[in-house]
Amino acid sequence: MKQRTLEEVKALGRDEAVEIIRQAGVVGAGGGGFPTYFKYKKPQARLIVNCTESEPGYWADKMIHRVYFEEFLELYEAMKTIFGFEKIVMGVHYKDEDWFSAYDENANGLYEVSHVPDKYALGEEKTLIKNVFDKDLWVPRRIENPDGSKRPGIPPDAGHIVNNSESLLNIYNALFRGKPVTTKHMQVFGPELDISLYEAPLGASATELLRLSGVDVEDQEGSLSVIDGGPYLNEMGIESLGEGDAFVRRTTNGYLVIPKGVASKEYGDIKTRQPAAEFESLVDKVSGVNLPLGGRFLKPATPLVSDGEEVSYEQKLGEPVDEGFSIGVWASSSGTVSMRDEDMIAISSGAIPEEQAKSEERAEAAR
Structure with a gap:
């Protein structure tokens, strides 16, 4: 590269x-x-x-x-x-x-x-x-x-x-x-949520992206679903907000946030305004990532790093194998490898999520 x-x-x-x-x-x-x-x-x-x-x-x-x-x-x-x-x-x-x-x-x-x-x-x-x-x-x-x-x-x-x-x-x-694929240009949107455009690291937490987009996750627990995709072509990301999580995939175009239990196709006529800003980069601004070494059509790449190893953004993590379809895998965040197996590499970035940082700033100001 x-x-x-x-x-x-x-x-x-x-x-x-x-x-x-x-x-x-x-x-x-x-x-x-x-x-x-x-x-x-x-x-x-x-x-x-x-x-x-x-x-x-x-x-x-x-x-x-x-x-x-x-x-x-x-x-x-x-x-x-x-x-x-x-x-x-x-x-x-x-x-x-x-x-x-x-x-x-x-x-x-x-x-x-x-x-x-x-x-x-x-x-x-x-x-x-x-x-x-x-x-x-x-x-x-x-x-x-x-x-x-x-x-x-x-x-x-x-x-x-x-x-x-x-x-x-x-x-x-x-x-x-000479830049490998480490991010997704995507959006977070919904019937009650203004659209936000992000260049999000692959493997970033959907819940974390919702917080950045203004969703009060704790207050909305159990009442919202997060759809990976749009009203029609999609997969369930988080069926019930607060129970489990989803992660930005190579195919994630957006997270559609809708009331739990309502079919996504009910929002087939959703209208969104042109975003006020271009893509906000979240590289090294999220708390960690979970990166798959393979995928639907892909044989898992051979891991090149070990648990506990420090890695840098855009460092190569996986070497494509020769049999079948396989691609190179690269770090979408700097940090420490917190988990590695044959299918997945997790990186803890050490970055404080933005909402946590704001909360700490408010607490410090109050003191």
């Missing part, structure tokens, strides 16, 4: 770039978290950037494009050179046309912006492709295998690679900045 200029990145070979993406720990930043490096092993004609935020109320994906506009332009130029794409297409909702207007104005043949209906297709890649291309480039419904069996078609069967916005930002960070 090292920093590179645009020309140095463009000079990378395909295999070298793929290995950098693998070592950096890039996976799909939403949905199932499929390992990104594998998508780039086989040449494809087109790269599709999924800029449709997929879920009602989401702002984090769109804000990424506002904050990192120049980085995306550099990345598109590099990706065309390294991977030989004939075309790069950004899929954008009509309602977000103004938000992405800078991309329309700066395309110059490097990429295209395709506006698609203001519907939430729940991150479905095939639906986006149908709205961007003519029928001859749609993903086939079924593909026959050499043994005569059949499987569902996937975007590469039609010559496409589809990535969402944060996955591509993570590729940029790996190739240009």
